[in-house]
Structures are given as structure tokens and as C-alpha cells.
Amino acid sequence: MVVIYTKGRDGGLSELGRTEVVLNSLNPKWITKQNITYHFEVVQTLVFRVYDIDTQFHNSEVKMLKLEEQQFLGEATCVLSEIISKSDRLLTLNLEYREELGRPNPHRDCGKLIVHAEESFSSKTAIEMSLRCSDLEYKDLFSKSDPFLVISKVAESGITIPICKTEVIKNDLKPLWKPVYLNIQQVGSKDSPLIMECFNFNNNGKHDLIGKVQKSLADLEKLHDSRQGEHLFLPTAVGHDFHNKVLKSQLFVDKFTETVQHTFLDYLAGGCELNFMVAVDFTASNGNPRLPDSLHYIDPTGRPNAYQRAIIDVVEVLQFYDSDKRFPAWGFGARPIDGPVSHCFNLNGSSHHCEVEGIQGIMMAYASALQNVSLAGPTLFGPVITNAAFNASQSLANGGRKYFVLLIITDGVVTDLQETKDALVKASDLPLSILIVGVGGADFKEMEILDADKGERLESSTGRVASRDIVQFVPFRDVQSGEISVVQALLAELPAQFLTYMRSRDVKPIL
Numbered sequence: 001m002v003v004i005y006t007k008g009r010d011g012g013l014s015e016l017g018r019t020e021v022v023l024n025s026l027n028p029k030w031i032t033k034q035n036i037t038y039h040f041e042v043v044q045t046l047v048f049r050v051y052d053i054d055t056q057f058h059n060s061e062v063k064m065l066k067l068e069e070q071q072f073l074g075e076a077t078c079v080l081s082e083i084i085s086k087s088d089r090l091l092t093l094n095l096e097y098r099e100e101l102g103r104p105n106p107h108r109d110c111g112k113l114i115v116h117a118e119e120s121f122s123s124k125t126a127i128e129m130s131l132r133c134s135d136l137e138y139k140d141l142f143s144k145s146d147p148f149l150v151i152s153k154v155a156e157s158g159i160t161i162p163i164c165k166t167e168v169i170k171n172d173l174k175p176l177w178k179p180v181y182l183n184i185q186q187v188g189s190k191d192s193p194l195i196m197e198c199f200n201f202n203n204n205g206k207h208d209l210i211g212k213v214q215k216s217l218a219d220l221e222k223l224h225d226s227r228q229g230e231h232l233f234l235p236t237a238v239g240h241d242f243h244n245k246v247l248k249s250q251l252f253v254d255k256f257t258e259t260v261q262h263t264f265l266d267y268l269a270g271g272c273e274l275n276f277m278v279a280v281d282f283t284a285s286n287g288n289p290r291l292p293d294s295l296h297y298i299d300p301t302g303r304p305n306a307y308q309r310a311i312i313d314v315v316e317v318l319q320f321y322d323s324d325k326r327f328p329a330w331g332f333g334a335r336p337i338d339g340p341v342s343h344c345f346n347l348n349g350s351s352h353h354c355e356v357e358g359i360q361g362i363m364m365a366y367a368s369a370l371q372n373v374s375l376a377g378p379t380l381f382g383p384v385i386t387n388a389a390f391n392a393s394q395s396l397a398n399g400g401r402k403y404f405v406l407l408i409i410t411d412g413v414v415t416d417l418q419e420t421k422d423a424l425v426k427a428s429d430l431p432l433s434i435l436i437v438g439v440g441g442a443d444f445k446e447m448e449i450l451d452a453d454k455g456e457r458l459e460s461s462t463g464r465v466a467s468r469d470i471v472q473f474v475p476f477r478d479v480q481s482g483e484i485s486v487v488q489a490l491l492a493e494l495p496a497q498f499l500t501y502m503r504s505r506d507v508k509p510i511l
Contacts, residue, residue, distance in 0.1 A: 001070075004018070005049070007046070017032070017034040019032040020032050020062060039492070040492065041490075041492040044079060046115075047076075048115070050074050050110075052073055075096055076113045081320040084119075087270070087271060091114070092113070127182045129180055132175060132252050133198060134252065136249050145172070145210060146169065146171065148201055149196055152195045153192060164180050168201040190217040193216055194216060210234075211233060211247045211249050212234070213232055221256050223252070224255070227252075230251050231250055233247060264499060267509040274498075276318045276319070278329050279344070279406065280347065281331075282369070283412060285377070286440070307409050310476055313487040314407050319359065325357065326357055327362060328355050329354060329356050329361075330347055332384050334373035335374045341376045343383040344383040348369075378416075379415050381416065386423050392431050403432070404432045405494065408435070409437045411442060412440075412442050413442060413447065418461055421450070424450065425464050426460070428466040428467045428469075429467050433471075434472070435472050435490055436450065436473045438476060444475050451469070457469065470497065472490045474487065
């Protein structure tokens with residue numbers, strides 16, 4: 001049997017669930033599925049522990065089993081994003097022994113555990129329909145009817161649940177309504193019965209039923225294909241019984257189209273990657289890096305400063321979506337040895353390449369840059385954004401299936417606001433999102449102008465408006481242990497920005 005746990009930020013484990021017990025097998029395949037909600041912005045660590053269940057407990061319910069009475073066989077751990085970023089969503093893990101959980105094991109080779117994940121969606125299909133009626137009856141004394149449609153599904157108990165309503169069309173006996181959209185998940189399936197009721201609108205809220213039709217989506221698609229109408233009926237009392245009176249009025253389906261809404265995970269499975277880039281502010285307002293009150297002070301105890309913390313928070317999440325884990329890293333607002341002030345220099349000191357390896361590579365390049373540059377100014381974002389946009393446009397031109405994320409960490413208000421806006425408007429057509437984290441106590445009001453969540457869409461000096469919002473800004477603050485950091489909360493918006501870009505370009509995942 002496998003017991004699955006999630007590991008909190010504080011290292012504590014909470015049990016997610018247990019599989020069934022597979023009897024007498026060294027190569028068991030378990031059937032029980034465990035559901036877990038995927039959060040892009042969180043590192044979700046999973047722990048799997050395998051136990052041999054003693055024969056005397058084979059008839060017990062798995063959740064009643066006491067684990068200390070079973071034999072521990074091995075443990076494996078991984079992060080949820082490691083599984084779902086694989087194209088086949090399969091991950092093979094080595095089971096490892098832990099002394100404190102079982103008897104000493106001289107062999108130590110505990111076997112392997114293969115974990116498979118799939119996105120649980122009953123359907124990603126949406127239906128768009130245009131509906132119209134003909135020959136509706138007069139329900140108002142002095143004018144034509146004011147018809148609208150209500151579409152309901154039938155629950156297992158037999159009650160009807162409204163799921164969609166059209167607008168009211170005034171004084172019309174042959175109305176054509178605006179298209180309606182239904183997700184198959186809302187309906188159940190294409191064969192689930194739907195009740196379409198046509199009402200005459202009354203201001204007092206007591207709408208008259210003109211007539212109704214019961215059809216599934218599959219039936220409505222056939223109606224559309226045949227270009228035929230379906231007669232409405234009206235339940236009518238005859239003595240103690242009701243019978244359905246068939247009316248002259250008809251319902252027509254003028255349009256019926258199905259579209260598939262691909263998810264962020266579909267694109268990952270199809271080989272799309274997120275590529276991370278970082279730019280660090282080295283302007284003089286950060287303070288002398290050798291003094292403890294500087295925002296760039298490297299604490300000998302190893303406690304990270306705000307710049308290091310922001311980098312760790314973002315890279316910790318994004319690294320699993322970047323296969324080579326080589327990250328472009330730049331600095332701005334400083335004077336490299338023997339040179340003029342630079343507003344975009346390679347953090348690693350190289351004149352040729354800007355990439356570093358993994359989180360460690362960024363940290364080492366950052367620490368070494370602090371030794372090798374003199375802090376200066378002013379604070380210009382334009383050159384760094386232009387460089388990031390160049391990387392994104394190169395990848396796009398080469399047919400790459402990559403989406404870029406630039407993290408800018410700064411202590412002050414940007415000096416080249418208009419140039420920055422121009423660069424951002426230009427970059428809004430590219431596969432790029434920009435996260436700006438403000439550190440220190442400056443007034444960051446100006447920065448919020450760049451984040452369209454907090455105001456209007458950006459406009460360039462030539463009057464061009466950004467095609468989408470690609471900037472998120474947040475002032476950095478320390479969080480209590482166990483809480484999600486403000487920077488990681490910012491990452492929660494990335495999948496939606498990614499999907500907006502892919503859908504606007506009609507880029508489909510390779511499935």
C-alpha cells in the first residue's frame with residue numbers, strides 16, 4: 001500500500017490519501033487515484049511511503065490501518081510540477097529507506113515508484129449556439145410577445161436546473177437571439193436532456209410560458225445539420241391529466257459550433273516551456289553593500305537579503321518549467337570596472353554570454369557583481385526590457401515554443417518612465433511577462449502605473465496601446481513562515497497571461 005502526503009513549507013506532513021492493498025506482489029500497480037488541487041505559484045512537495053501490509057490486516061479498511069504495525073518498504077519524494085511538466089506526465093522515483101520508519105535494511109535498494117498524473121476535467125469542450133423561433137403566439141393583449149429562452153438541465157432527482165438564459169427581444173414573434181455558450185461540463189454530456197423553455201417577459205416577474213422543447217445537445221446539433229425546426233409544445237390540463245399540446249411555433253438552431261479550450265497543463269504536456277530571466281538594480285540608492293543597512297548587504301550568517309529572497313521565491317517555482325535551467329541574469333544602474341555606467345550588463349561579468357546555471361549560478365553571479373561594480377544611477381528599465389524582448393522575439397522567429405518571464409528587482413522609482421512604457425507596449429505582442437518587485441521603503445506609486453491591473457492599459461509616446469497587460473508589480477515585504485510570499489502570490493497570474501497570449505495567437509498545444 002502507498003500512503004501519499006503533502007509537505008508544508010514548515011516541513012510538516014499531512015496525509016492526502018492511501019491506495020488499496022495489492023496482495024502478494026513485488027511489482028504492484030495501484031488503481032486508487034488521489035485528487036490534489038494544482039497551484040502554479042506554490043512548490044507542492046509530495047511524499048510517498050510504501051508499506052507491506054501484514055496478512056492479518058488484509059480485510060481491514062485501508063484508512064483504519066495503523067502504519068506503525070506495518071512493515072515500511074521505502075519512501076520517495078518529488079514536486080507536483082516535476083510530474084506535470086513531463087510530456088507523458090510520468091515520473092520514476094527511487095524508493096529510499098529511512099531507519100526511523102522501519103527495521104534496518106542491509107540491502108538499501110528499495111525499488112522504484114512510478115507516479116502518473118492527469119488533469120481531471122470532465123470536458124474542455126464549449127458549445128456556441130444561435131437559436132431562433134418562428135410563429136410564436138401572441139401572449140400580450142395589445143402587442144406582440146416579448147420572448148426569451150431559458151435552458152435548463154434535468155438533475156438525477158428529476159428537478160430542472162437553469163444553466164443559461166437569452167436576452168429578451170421586444171415585440172417579436174420570430175426572434176433570433178444572440179449566441180449562447182454552454183460548457184459540456186455544465187450540462188453533463190452531449191446526450192444529457194436539456195429543456196428549452198420560451199417565455200413571454202412580464203415586468204411583474206410572472207413570465208408566461210409560450211412553449212417548450214426537450215432535446216439533448218446531440219439532438220440540437222442534428223437539428224442544425226438538417227436545417228429543420230422542432231415544434232414547441234405546451235403542457236395543457238385535460239381533466240385531471242396533462243398532455244402536451246403541439247404548437248405551430250418552431251425552434252431552429254442557426255449555428256452550432258464546438259470549441260476546445262486548452263488548459264495551461266495541455267501546453268506544458270505539448271512541450272511548451274517557461275524561460276526565466278532576472279535583472280537586478282545596482283543604483284547607489286541601495287546603499288554601500290559593505291554596510292549592514294544596505295539593501296545589497298550580504299549577511300555572513302547566510303540570511304538572504306531582499307534581492308536574494310525575491311530571486312529564490314520566483315526561481316524556486318519556475319525552475320521546474322525550464323528544461324536546461326540556464327537563466328539570463330543582468331544588472332543595471334552601475335559602473336563596471338573601467339567603464340561608463342551601464343543600464344544592462346551581464347551579472348556574471350562576461351562580455352559574451354549572460355546565462356548562469358540554476359539558482360546557485362544566479363546567487364554566485366550576484367555576489368561577485370557586488371564586488372566588481374560601483375553603484376551609480378539613474379534607474380532605467382528600458383534597456384533591460386528591450387533585451388528581454390529581443391530574447392523572446394528571437395525564440396518566436398525560430399519557431400520556439402517558449403514563454404519568457406523577466407523578474408526586475410528594484411529599490412527605486414524608474415527615471416525613464418516614457419521609454420519604459422514604449423518598451424512595454426512594444427513587448428506586449430511577444431511571449432513575455434514581466435514581474436517587478438520593489439524592495440526597500442521608497443514610494444512606488446509611479447510603478448503601479450506600469451501594472452494595468454491597477455489602472456489603464458499602457459500607451460506609448462506614439463499613441464499605441466498595449467495589446468495585453470504583461471506587467472505585475474508588488475512591493476516586497478517579509479512574510480511569516482508558512483505563508484505564501486507576496487512574490488509567489490504574484491506568480492498565480494502567470495498561467496492566465498500565458499493562455500491569453502497563446503489564444504490570441506491561435507497557438508494550439510501539440511497533444
